[in-house]
Amino acid sequence: MSSAQLIGDWHALAVLFVAGVVPNQIWRMLGLWFGGGIxxxxxxxxxxxxxxxxxxxxxxxxxxxxPPGALAGVPDSLRYGAVAAGLVVFLLTRRSIFAGVVTGEVFMLAGKWWLG
Amino acid sequence: MALPPLDSPQWNSPWLAFGWGLRSVTQTILTIVLFVTYLGIGALAHDTHFSLLWALASTLFVWAGPAQIILITTLGSGATIVQSAIAVTVSAIRLFPMVVSVLPLMRTPTTKRRELVFAAHLTAVTLWVECHRFLPLVPRERRIAFVHGLGCGLVSVCLVANTVGYFLAANLTQTLGAAILLLTPLSFLFSTARNSREVADVVALVLGIVLYPLAAKLSSGVDILVSGVVAGTIAYGVHWWREVRA
Missing domain, CATH: 1.20.5 (Single alpha-helices involved in coiled-coils or other helix-helix interfaces)
Incomplete structure (x- = not known):
C-alpha cells in the first residue's frame, strides 16, 4: 500500500474539515451552549x-x-425484506439487537444467494 | 463486570471513574455493532478512494456514523463540497437535541460549560443511548470522567475497526460489501427501538421512517429535516395528549 493511499492529500483533508467536521461540531456546540438552562x-x-x-x-x-455504494446492487425487495425480517425477530426475542441484526443480514445474504 | 455501588471508594477519583467508563465498553452489544459499522466505513472509504488517514481523521473529528457515511457516499458520487456539507449538516442536526438531553445527566450545580466540551464532542447515538443506561449507576460528580472513558474506549474501537475494514476492503466481494453497509440501518434501527421506552419515542421512530420516503418526494434538499420535525412534533403531540388525559 502506497503512502498516497495511507495519507492522501491535504485537499481531501480540507474537504473533510469543511463538509464533515464543521457541520457536526456546530450542532454539538450549539447544544452545549443552549442546553445549559434546560x-x-x-x-x-x-x-x-x-x-x-x-x-x-x-x-x-x-x-x-x-442505498449507497455496494448496497445499491441489492434489489429493493431484499433490502426491505431484510429490515422487516430483522424487525420481526427483534420483537419476538424481546428486543435483542443482536438477533435482529443477524436475521436481517442472513435474509439479505440468503436472498442474494438464492437470486444468484 | 458490574459497576461498583454509588458509595464505593472505587468512585473516589476521576481517573478511577475514567477507567470504569473505559471498561464499560465491554458491557454493551453496541460496541460490536459500532465495530462492524466502522469496519464498513473503513471499507467504504477505501472503495471511494479516500486515504486511511482521512478515514481515521473522520472518525476522530466527525464521530458520527451516519454523517461519515453520508459524507463519503456524497463526495464519492461526485457531489460538490457545498452539497455534501448541506447533507451532513442536516444529518447532524440530531446531535443538537442529543447533546441538549445528555449533558444535564452529567452536570452538577458547579459544572463549568468548558468542562463539558469534550463530552459534547463524544456525544453521538451510541454514547447517547449508553449514557441513559449507565449514568444512573454512576455518582453524579464522576459522570463526566466516566463519559470521557466510555467515549475514548468507543473511539478507539472504531479506529481499529476503520483500519481493519480499510485493509479488508480489497478482498470484500460486492455482496459482502453490501452486507456490511446494511449493518448500519439495522443496528441503528434496533438500538433506537430498544431504548424507546415511552410512547413518544416509539411514535417518533415509526413515523420518522414512514414519513421520510414521503418527504423525499419533495426533493427539498432538507427532506430528513422535514420528516424529522413533522414526525417528532406529532410524537410530542401524542405525549402531550396522554399527559393531559392522565
Whole structure:
C-alpha cells in the first residue's frame, strides 16, 4: 500500500474539515451552549428528543430507500425484506439487537444467494 | 463486570471513574455493532478512494456514523463540497437535541460549560443511548470522567475497526460489501427501538421512517429535516395528549 493511499492529500483533508467536521461540531456546540438552562424533564426536551429520534429514523430509511455504494446492487425487495425480517425477530426475542441484526443480514445474504 | 455501588471508594477519583467508563465498553452489544459499522466505513472509504488517514481523521473529528457515511457516499458520487456539507449538516442536526438531553445527566450545580466540551464532542447515538443506561449507576460528580472513558474506549474501537475494514476492503466481494453497509440501518434501527421506552419515542421512530420516503418526494434538499420535525412534533403531540388525559 502506497503512502498516497495511507495519507492522501491535504485537499481531501480540507474537504473533510469543511463538509464533515464543521457541520457536526456546530450542532454539538450549539447544544452545549443552549442546553445549559434546560431542565432534564422539561417539555421542550421531550419534543427535542422526539425530533432527534425521528431524524435518525429518517437516516435509517434513507440508507435503505436510497442505498449507497455496494448496497445499491441489492434489489429493493431484499433490502426491505431484510429490515422487516430483522424487525420481526427483534420483537419476538424481546428486543435483542443482536438477533435482529443477524436475521436481517442472513435474509439479505440468503436472498442474494438464492437470486444468484 | 458490574459497576461498583454509588458509595464505593472505587468512585473516589476521576481517573478511577475514567477507567470504569473505559471498561464499560465491554458491557454493551453496541460496541460490536459500532465495530462492524466502522469496519464498513473503513471499507467504504477505501472503495471511494479516500486515504486511511482521512478515514481515521473522520472518525476522530466527525464521530458520527451516519454523517461519515453520508459524507463519503456524497463526495464519492461526485457531489460538490457545498452539497455534501448541506447533507451532513442536516444529518447532524440530531446531535443538537442529543447533546441538549445528555449533558444535564452529567452536570452538577458547579459544572463549568468548558468542562463539558469534550463530552459534547463524544456525544453521538451510541454514547447517547449508553449514557441513559449507565449514568444512573454512576455518582453524579464522576459522570463526566466516566463519559470521557466510555467515549475514548468507543473511539478507539472504531479506529481499529476503520483500519481493519480499510485493509479488508480489497478482498470484500460486492455482496459482502453490501452486507456490511446494511449493518448500519439495522443496528441503528434496533438500538433506537430498544431504548424507546415511552410512547413518544416509539411514535417518533415509526413515523420518522414512514414519513421520510414521503418527504423525499419533495426533493427539498432538507427532506430528513422535514420528516424529522413533522414526525417528532406529532410524537410530542401524542405525549402531550396522554399527559393531559392522565
Amino acid at each position: 431542565d432534564e424533564g422539561s417539555e421542550l426536551l421531550v419534543w427535542v428528543r422526539a425530533v432527534a429520534t425521528a431524524i435518525l429514523a429518517g437516516v435509517i430509511a434513507q440508507i435503505v430507500v436510497e
